[in-house]
Amino acid sequence: MSRSELDLSVSVRKATSPDETAPKRKHVRSCIVYSWDHKSSGAFWQALKVQPLLSDEVQTFKALICIHKVLQEGHPNCLRDAQAQVSWIDSLGRSCIGDGLRGYGVLIREYSTFLLSKLKFHRQHPEFNGMLEYEEYVTLKATVDPNEGYGI
Template structure:
């Protein structure tokens, strides 16, 4: 008995969910590539906003990382700087799952920072410091998963996280001051770059 098989045309036809996913990925890829480009101008907020909205649509940062790691981060200082900037905005304002999805990219961020550290002037130092900041943020959120990316909590939420224990409050303060030091180091290096 001959087996019945569907015609090839029917097998290749995509359903509406596949087509919608493909359209979403194309749109996200374009937005990320426009945000993380090699032109020495500020990142356009509309591209960052599209990227952030995309994380809420897919409830993940998977598409962002899929596209971002394919950019010439090690070859172009502007691309590397914009990658750090967009990644930071995504961690702060993107879907909460962005923090978890980004954890596995810490070694890549660390290696990027080490690579650009050797260019001691201009963007090299800034990229290195920004990578340190991104790693600090990701490690802070790994240790404190109940903190949102923007670090904004109500008093009740903070009390719940710390269980009203002074020791936990103290440890949290130390971690936040370390994180703030990384922010201030990046800011100070940026000011020095533009003074000279």
């Protein structure tokens, strides 16, 4: 395992800690930056899958938050890579029964359903980026040279 993958693994572990607080932005940001540096989110998914997410509802919910942020702000290949993780994300949503032990059951199910809908949308509309920036899409759609669309 390379140094950057080790750092990513630590960031994922810290971002999905069982503490009932939002994932720290610096840990989520490390995951996003890694995806841009490596033009992939494969190592991010591997790091997530080795965490004991199903043993704690808070960790599961925080993992969904991290996934959402990486899909939004990560390298465009993250959306493509995430398509292979649809069944795993679905399993996270099915992991909690009822309200769950700590009351996160409904949130986890709804958030995973939202992420699955987001991935379905991006599968059907690959022209949109993770932030769904429509204005950028419209301005660049008619240009042949991307530099034209940005006025460079």
